[in-house]
Amino acid sequence: KNQVEQSPQSLIILEGKNCTLQCNYTVSPFSNLRWYKQDTGRGPVSLTIMTFSENTKSNGRYTATLDADTKQSSLHITASQLSDSASYICVVSASGATNKLIFGTGTLLAVQP
């Protein structure tokens, strides 16, 4: 069964600190992996997208990594800001699946002053 698992479930950090979120997936055949940020009461917004051949992708203070062999990804947030408080969702797309996205349950990040 195609699944995406994330850890930790929730995380609290102080403003200015770094953090890393983890994602493991069993989706096959793999097409791409995305990290989304979802603010409370809003729809998800894409942060990064990586295909099989890419092992790192950055978007400002967000850096995603992908190890297609171990089927693991991470999202590293540098110098966190209060506005980073949100749910971060790892999403995997399977090849030939008409762009159907398989979502993880998300990591709820709270950045405190």
Place this chain on the structure above:
Amino acid sequence: GAGVSQTPSNKVTEKGKYVELRCDPISGHTALYWYRQSLGQGPEFLIYFQGTGAADDSGLPNDRFFAVRPEGSVSTLKIQRTERGDSAVYLCASSSSSEGEQFFGPGTRLTVL
């Protein structure tokens, strides 16, 4: 350019009632997706439209759920005989092609009492 919009933002109904949820995709986007997000979970795929036709409705949980997109733009998700378990946020997304990035709306929060 406006993003994906959804109405209403909140809907409270009684068990057994019929509800309609509306999605206005980004202008020109041919692909439209509906997802359901339960509390503390990632979104789950419901149905995918390419133009006016439902290309993949494998995520609809049962025959109480139905969606239409008669003119290839606005879509309506219809739920008959609502049950308390239908309470969730219903997200709509659109993309410029079947392989393109999906842009999400803010969602409709449905509460069935």
